[in-house]
Amino acid sequence: MEDLVEKSWDTSWNIGPFTFKSRLFTGTGKFKSLELMQACLQESACEVTTVAVRRERLVDREGRNILDFLDLEKLTILPNTAGCFCADDAIRVAKLGRELLENLGNPGAKWIKLECLGDTKTLLPDPAATLEATKALVKDGFLVLVYTSDDPIQALRLKELGAACVMPAGSPIGSGQGVLNPNNIRIILEYLKENDPHYPVIIDAGVGSASDVGFAMELGCDGVLLNTAIAHAEDPLRMARAMRLACEAGRLSFRAGRIPRKLYAMASSPMEGRIRLSGTY
Secondary structure: OHHHHHHOOOOOEEEOOEEEOOOEEEEOOOOOOHHHHHHHHHHHOOOEEEEEOOHHHHEOOOOOEHHHHOOOOOOEEEEEOOOOOOHHHHHHHHHHHHHHHHHHOOHHHHEEEEOOEOOOOOOOEOHHHHHHHHHHHHHOOOEEEEEEOOOHHHHHHHHHOOOOEEEEOOOOOOOOOOOOOHHHHHHHHHHHHOOOOOOOEEEEOOOOOHHHHHHHHHOOOOEEEEOHHHHOOOOHHHHHHHHHHHHHHHHHHHHHOOOOOOOOOOOOOOOOOOOOOOOOO
């Protein structure tokens, strides 16, 4: 019985040399206080959190460093290039992040979450700049986790360039609209996992509620990265726990295999051997 139960659970998963138990990645921005951020990270049970490598994001108005509120013994920091609008800037910021985390001795120095944005209104990725930066960073030895649109062809090109993980947006950053185009996500999963079933695909951006996270995981995604959904919730601590549970439940549901959708009802109890009453079928 114990063996049967054990086989039903995911004990761990990998991105390159990293091994994790939690499939929920969180961000560190937009919280009302560093203390609230710290508590939410703990409540989410995440093992990876992103930090934007821009100096004004690392220090608050009181001069406190955000890194002092992160448990570097338990958390792997994922530096990101948020706010970069060209390949050159993203590459430069990635190198700054690597240097910072190498000095701290955090294993996150080995990787980067790449964002090359197209404009400030949509915050959607610039396809050409993203490809250019991915190619350069992979060549420079980075483990690149790349934020992209839900375009399956772009996702495939990024994998072919050597990206360690492709992270399609469910919807625009901070929009809370959830996964707007599940069919494209399904195609991305099909293309990227066809000959490599363990290749990681993580939904990045746009989720607003626990049901959005569960849905993303039920599609077969390997994880979800979110920030605004927790930081701007009416009760961030409760939402952090909800996201944690939704991520776990969604993954279990995907692994369990849902029943097919049918137009008509199907009785749970067998029809054979039933007591026959007058006027009944």
